[in-house]
Amino acid sequence: MRKVTLTELFSHPITQKYVKRAGLAHAISTAYHAFRLAKENGVNPDLATKAAFLHDMGHYTWYRNGKWDFELYKQNDIHAIKGAERAHKLLVRCGEDLKVAKEVSLAVLLHTDSYLPDENVNRTPLQQVVKEADELDEEPDGKHHYREISDELAHKKLNDLDEKINQAMLERPLSSSS
Numbered sequence: 001m002r003k004v005t006l007t008e009l010f011s012h013p014i015t016q017k018y019v020k021r022a023g024l025a026h027a028i029s030t031a032y033h034a035f036r037l038a039k040e041n042g043v044n045p046d047l048a049t050k051a052a053f054l055h056d057m058g059h060y061t062w063y064r065n066g067k068w069d070f071e072l073y074k075q076n077d078i079h080a081i082k083g084a085e086r087a088h089k090l091l092v093r094c095g096e097d098l099k100v101a102k103e104v105s106l107a108v109l110l111h112t113d114s115y116l117p118d119e120n121v122n123r124t125p126l127q128q129v130v131k132e133a134d135e136l137d138e139e140p141d142g143k144h145h146y147r148e149i150s151d152e153l154a155h156k157k158l159n160d161l162d163e164k165i166n167q168a169m170l171e172r173p174l175s176s177s178s
């Protein structure tokens with residue numbers, strides 16, 4: 001039913017590099033929020049948790065003179081665009097269904113308004129769930145990107161979440177795009 005699990009995604013070198021760079025603990029917390037919100041809103045939890053786990057993998061560190069520069073970030077950031085592309089590449093490499101890869105990638109693309117010229121984006125329920133899940137885990141001054149988690153605990157949490165997703169999809173089968 002699910003072609004690729006979160007634990008399989010976690011072990012891939014692309015995830016190890018880019019999801020960790022943006023904050024592994026934040027990615028996992030966002031995936032848990034997305035799971036709950038997906039169930040509440042009748043959204044496919046497989047797609048929601050994948051998009052939530054990968055949503056920030058396009059982040060780049062904006063530094064000036066050795067210090068984080070929020071102005072540079074605000075002016076030049078395109079992390080959602082890069083993230084959408086990286087998430088798609090990762091999912092395809094892991095053998096994901098192409099329709100799922102596209103839906104997840106689009107949800108990554110639209111998880112934030114920060115880089116969009118117009119904030120009035122008409123999001124699908126899946127895209128809205130991922131955006132809200134991210135916002136639920138955000139901390140002031142971007143501190144959520146710096147929370148730490150060991151690889152061992154990360155693997156356990158993702159494995160637990162995979163089991164919850166499998167169970168939820170058995171209880172309530174959904175089409176891949178809902």
Ligand SMILES: [Fe+2]
Nearest residue numbers: 026055056134
């Ligand atoms: Fe985020």
